[in-house]
Amino acid sequence: GAGVSQSPSNKVTEKGKDVELRCDPISGHTALYWYRQSLGQGLEFLIYFQGNSAPDKSGLPSDRFSAERTGGSVSTLTIQRTQQEDSAVYLCASSTGSGETQYFGPGTRLLVL
């Protein structure tokens, strides 16, 4: 079946603008994760959704970052008032459940000018 898809693949924005990043997980996967990977760095956990449970937002770096998951499927990560330090690759992953193998999407490369 189809893997995790993300859009857009690349996004260039100006400092101070809001951006929305989309993730469409593998069908049937109940867990969805967002990570951020800066140049040459490891994966930084941002937020985790599991079924209908309250999301784990412990990795969000500031209140400019938010995410939602509608209908237990597609998720949107929103960054308000973007800053240059937000420039990174934003990766989405999904799995069949917590602690299970995560499958990653191709990522969205965000550049804030």
Add this chain to the structure above:
Amino acid sequence: QKEVEQNSGPLSVPEGAIASLNCTYSDRGSQSFFWYRQYSGKSPELIMFIYSNGDKEDGRFTAQLNKASQYVSLLIRDSQPSDSATYLCAADTGTASKLTFGTGTRLQVTL
């Protein structure tokens, strides 16, 4: 803070040799461990996972887990230039259900 530690490398091995990648973790409650490969500019892809102490083999890859020493390793036999990538180790965080990733080891397989 629950951590996963890896040597950033680069680890350079000649073609045909065995590459040994190592990882330590701090959370004794971790039960599941994963190795991902990430080519430059690409997203991580799963290589192997391991839950039990000992060795797990899949083709040219062997994952090793020692929970007493909190140590995970990945061996790549008959290394090929196409194996050149960054290898990420990840561990579940026990009660928290999400994976913690190391910063990765960059492997270079030379001709």
